[in-house]
Amino acid sequence: MSGAGAVARAVAERLAAADVARLNATLAWSEAALAAEAARVDALPDDGVLHQWPVAIKDNIVTTDLPTTCGSRILQGYRSPFNATVVERLRAAGAMVACKTNLDEFAMGSSTEHSAFGRVLHPQDPSRVPGGSSGGSAALVAAGAVAAALGSETGGSVRQPASFCGVVGVKPTYGRVSRYGLVAFGSSLDCVSVFARTVAIAGQLLEVIAGPDSRDATSVAAPKLALQPPGASLAGTTIGIPREYFPADLDPGIQAACNRAMDRMRDLGARLIEVSLPHTSLAVPAYYIVAPAEAAANLARFDGARYGVRAESSGDVRALYRATRGRGFGAEVRRRILVGTYVLSAGYHEAYYGRAQAARRRITGDFSAAFAAGVDLLFTPTTPTTAFRAGEKTADPVAMYLADVFVCPASLAGLPAMSFPIGRSEGLPIGGQLIAPPFAEGVMLAAAARLEAALDPVAEAR
Amino acid sequence: MSVSREEVERIAGLAALALDPAELPELTAQMDRIVGFVARLAEAGSLEEPREAPDTPVDSPLREDVVLPADLARSPAELAPEFVDGFFVVPRLGAMEES
Numbered sequence: 001m002s003g004a005g006a007v008a009r010a011v012a013e014r015l016a017a018a019d020v021a022r023l024n025a026t027l028a029w030s031e032a033a034l035a036a037e038a039a040r041v042d043a044l045p046d047d048g049v050l051h052q053w054p055v056a057i058k059d060n061i062v063t064t065d066l067p068t069t070c071g072s073r074i075l076q077g078y079r080s081p082f083n084a085t086v087v088e089r090l091r092a093a094g095a096m097v098a099c100k101t102n103l104d105e106f107a108m109g110s111s112t113e114h115s116a117f118g119r120v121l122h123p124q125d126p127s128r129v130p131g132g133s134s135g136g137s138a139a140l141v142a143a144g145a146v147a148a149a150l151g152s153e154t155g156g157s158v159r160q161p162a163s164f165c166g167v168v169g170v171k172p173t174y175g176r177v178s179r180y181g182l183v184a185f186g187s188s189l190d191c192v193s194v195f196a197r198t199v200a201i202a203g204q205l206l207e208v209i210a211g212p213d214s215r216d217a218t219s220v221a222a223p224k225l226a227l228q229p230p231g232a233s234l235a236g237t238t239i240g241i242p243r244e245y246f247p248a249d250l251d252p253g254i255q256a257a258c259n260r261a262m263d264r265m266r267d268l269g270a271r272l273i274e275v276s277l278p279h280t281s282l283a284v285p286a287y288y289i290v291a292p293a294e295a296a297a298n299l300a301r302f303d304g305a306r307y308g309v310r311a312e313s314s315g316d317v318r319a320l321y322r323a324t325r326g327r328g329f330g331a332e333v334r335r336r337i338l339v340g341t342y343v344l345s346a347g348y349h350e351a352y353y354g355r356a357q358a359a360r361r362r363i364t365g366d367f368s369a370a371f372a373a374g375v376d377l378l379f380t381p382t383t384p385t386t387a388f389r390a391g392e393k394t395a396d397p398v399a400m401y402l403a404d405v406f407v408c409p410a411s412l413a414g415l416p417a418m419s420f421p422i423g424r425s426e427g428l429p430i431g432g433q434l435i436a437p438p439f440a441e442g443v444m445l446a447a448a449a450r451l452e453a454a455l456d457p458v459a460e461a462r
Numbered sequence: 463m464s465v466s467r468e469e470v471e472r473i474a475g476l477a478a479l480a481l482d483p484a485e486l487p488e489l490t491a492q493m494d495r496i497v498g499f500v501a502r503l504a505e506a507g508s509l510e511e512p513r514e515a516p517d518t519p520v521d522s523p524l525r526e527d528v529v530l531p532a533d534l535a536r537s538p539a540e541l542a543p544e545f546v547d548g549f550f551v552v553p554r555l556g557a558m559e560e561s
Contacts, residue, residue, distance in 0.1 A: 081536055214530065215530075279506075282506055288499070289500050322478050322480040326479050326480030334481075334489075335489070338470065338479070339496050341473050343500070345476065351504065352501075355509065358509035396495070398495055398496060
C-alpha cells in the first residue's frame with residue numbers, strides 16, 4: 001500500500017472510532033473519498049509542506065467531492081460545482097481532505113448545538129459542548145482523529161471551541177486568507193481559520209492557505225506570512241494585559257491559569273504592562289447587530305430557487321421563498337435573520353446599525369492605541385468559563401452570545417488572534433488568547449510556541 | 463424598546479420567512495430580549511467623537527482584467543437543455559409569452 005494510502009486507512013479508522021463514540025463531529029466522509037485523496041497525493045511530488053497530512057474541513061467550506069450543507073436542512077445534499085481556494089491550496093501542498101465537519105447552522109452559534117444534524121459532543125465529557133461554531137473541527141483535532149482542521153471565524157468560532165477542547169486555534173488578519181468558497185455569513189468579519197494540536201502545526205497550515213486570491217477582492221497582498229522559530233526567550237517583547245478582560249467575577253480557575261501563564265511570560269523575559277481597551281463592553285452588542293445584518297443579506301440567496309432543498313408551495317414565487325426559508329432554516333438562523341432585518345429596517349437603521357459601526361470603529365481604535373503605545377501582543381483569557389453543559393444556554397440566546405465576550409472584539413477589529421491551551425480547571429481545558437497587530441501572525445505564533453513549551457497544558461490551575 | 467408580535471410578523475415578511483403561529487410568542491420574547499441587549503449601545507454615550515482612524519496597513523489590489531477559467535465540477539453544457547458557443551439557448555421572450 002502507498003504511503004498516503006496507509007495514512008488514509010488510519011484516518012478512516014480514527015474517524016470511524018469518533019463516529020462510534022457518537023461525537024457527531026463529522027457530516028461527510030467515506031473510505032472511497034479518502035482512497036481517492038491518497039491516490040491523488042501519491043501522484044504529487046513528496047516535497048509538499050503538508051505531504052500526506054489529513055485535514056478536516058468545516059462544512060461551510062465548499063468541496064466538489066463531498067457535500068456542503070453548512071449544518072442546515074436548506075442545503076441538505078448540496079454539492080458545490082467548485083472547490084474553495086483554501087481547499088485547493090491544501091491539496092496542492094500535499095494534504096488530504098479527511099472529512100467535512102459538523103457546525104452550528106451557517107456558523108451561527110457558540111456551542112455546536114444549533115446544527116440541523118444534531119449537536120457535537122465534547123470529546124472529554126459528552127454532557128458538555130465543544131464550543132462553536134466550528135465544534136466538529138475542534139472535537140476531531142482534540143480526539144486525535146486528524147492532525148489539523150479548517151474552521152471559520154466570524155466572531156470567535158475557532159478560538160472559543162479551541163479553548164473548550166484544549167487545542168490551538170488561530171484566526172488570521174481579515175484579508176490574509178481567501179474567502180472564496182467559504183459560504184458567506186458576515187462578509188466584513190468572516191475568516192477561514194485553523195485548528196491543530198500544536199502551535200507549529202497550526203502555523204504551517206496557515207502559511208499554506210494564506211496569500212492573495214484574485215477570486216476574493218478582500219484578500220490582500222499583505223506582507224507575506226513569515227513564520228519565525230520560537231526564540232529562547234521573550235526578552236524584548238511587551239505584552240499588554242487589558243484590564244477589561246479580567247473582571248472581578250472571572251472564573252477562579254481561568255484567572256489562576258492566566259496568572260500562571262503571565263508568570264511564565266515574565267520568567268521568559270517579557271515585559272507585562274496593564275492596558276485599557278475601554279470600549280470592550282460594546283463588542284458583543286455591536287457584533288450582534290453587524291453580524292446578523294450581514295447574515296440577513298447573505299442568506300437571502302437561500303430561497304429554494306437556486307440552492308438545495310425546495311419546499312412544496314402552491315402559491316406564487318414569494319410564497320415558495322417563504323415556505324422554503326421557514327422550513328429550511330433552524331431556530332437560531334431564523335432569529336438572526338429577523339434581528340438583522342429588524343436593525344436594517346426603515347427607522348431603525350441609524351439607531352442600531354449606524355451606532356454599531358461607530359462602536360466598531362472605537363473598538364478598533366482601542367487596539368490601535370494600545371499597539372501604537374508599544375504593546376507587541378495582548379494576552380487575555382479566551383473564554384469566561386470552561387466548556388459548559390449542553391442545554392445550559394440554549395433557552396437564552398443572549399447568555400449564549402456572551403460566551404464570545406473575549407473573542408468578539410478582535411473579530412470586529414479584523415486582527416489576528418489565537419487561543420492555545422494554558423491549563424485545566426476541574427479537568428476541563430482552558431485557553432489563553434494572544435491578539436496581535438494586523439499581519440503580525442508570525443510574531444504571535446512564535447510567542448505562543450515559546451509559551452507552549454514553557455507551560456504544562458494539562459496541569460490543574462490553582 | 464420592546465418588540466411586538468406584529469413587528470415580528472412584519473419583519474418576517476420582509477425577510478421572506480414563513481413562521482409557525484405557535485412559535486410566535488416565544489420568538490417575540492427572544493427578539494425582545496436580543497433587541498433590548500443590543501440597544502445597550504444607545505446608553506454608551508457619543509461614539510462619534512473625532513478620533514484618528516486606524517491606518518490601513520495595505521491596499522486591496524485590483525486584479526488583472528482578464529478572463530480566468532472556472533474550474534467547475536460540471537460544465538455549463540450539462541446544466542441546460544441547450545448550450546451553444548458559450549451561451550444558454552432559451553426561447554425568445556415573445557415566444558415564451560405566447561406559449
